Structures are given as C-alpha cells and as structure tokens.
Amino acid sequence: xxxxxxxxxxxxxxxxxxxxxxxxxxxxxxxxxxxxxxxxxxxxxxxxxxxxxxxxxxxxxxxxxxxxxxxxxxxxxxxxxx
Numbered sequence: 001x002x003x004x005x006x007x008x009x010x011x012x013x014x015x016x017x018x019x020x021x022x023x024x025x026x027x028x029x030x031x032x033x034x035x036x037x038x039x040x041x042x043x044x045x046x047x048x049x050x051x052x053x054x055x056x057x058x059x060x061x062x063x064x065x066x067x068x069x070x071x072x073x074x075x076x077x078x079x080x081x082x
Contacts, residue, residue: 025068032061 039054041047047054 025064029061029064029068032057032064036061 036058
C-alpha cells in the first residue's frame with residue numbers, strides 16, 4: 001500500500017479506530033508506541049535526517065490515541081444506556 005512516505009504500520013491505528021475495533025486499535029497503538037520509544041532521541045539530542053517522517057507519524061499517533069479514547073468512551077456510554 002502506498003502511504004505517501006508513511007510506513008503502513010503507523011497508519012494502521014487510524015484505520016482501526018475508524019472501524020472501532022478496540023483490540024486491533026490497542027495493538028496498533030502499542031506497536032507505534034514501541035517504535036517511537038526506539039526512534040525518539042533523548043531529550044536535548046538532535047533528530048536524525050528522518051525527522052520529517054517522524055513528526056507526521058507522531059501527530060497521527062496522538063490523533064489515534066485521542067480517537068481510541070473517544071471510541072472507548074462512546075462504547076461505554078452505549079453499553080450503559082442499553
């Protein structure tokens with residue numbers, strides 16, 4: 001899949017969230033979080049030349065986290081009103 005420079009795995013959480021598949025979403029976000037832990041430089045250290053790829057992926061990751069929380073809250077609300 002062509003993703004315009006973004007690795008497909010980093011976009012997977014966004015896709016899973018839109019489908020509200022919580023297990024897949026958690027797995028994709030956990031994978032992205034592990035990848036960021038490996039690729040984010042220590043505080044005060046410079047980024048490598050791939051920072052232009054890192055930044056949009058980090059933004060998408062944060063969006064995915066927010067959407068995942070929202071989806072979870074919606075599911076809880078629906079379950080409570082049933």
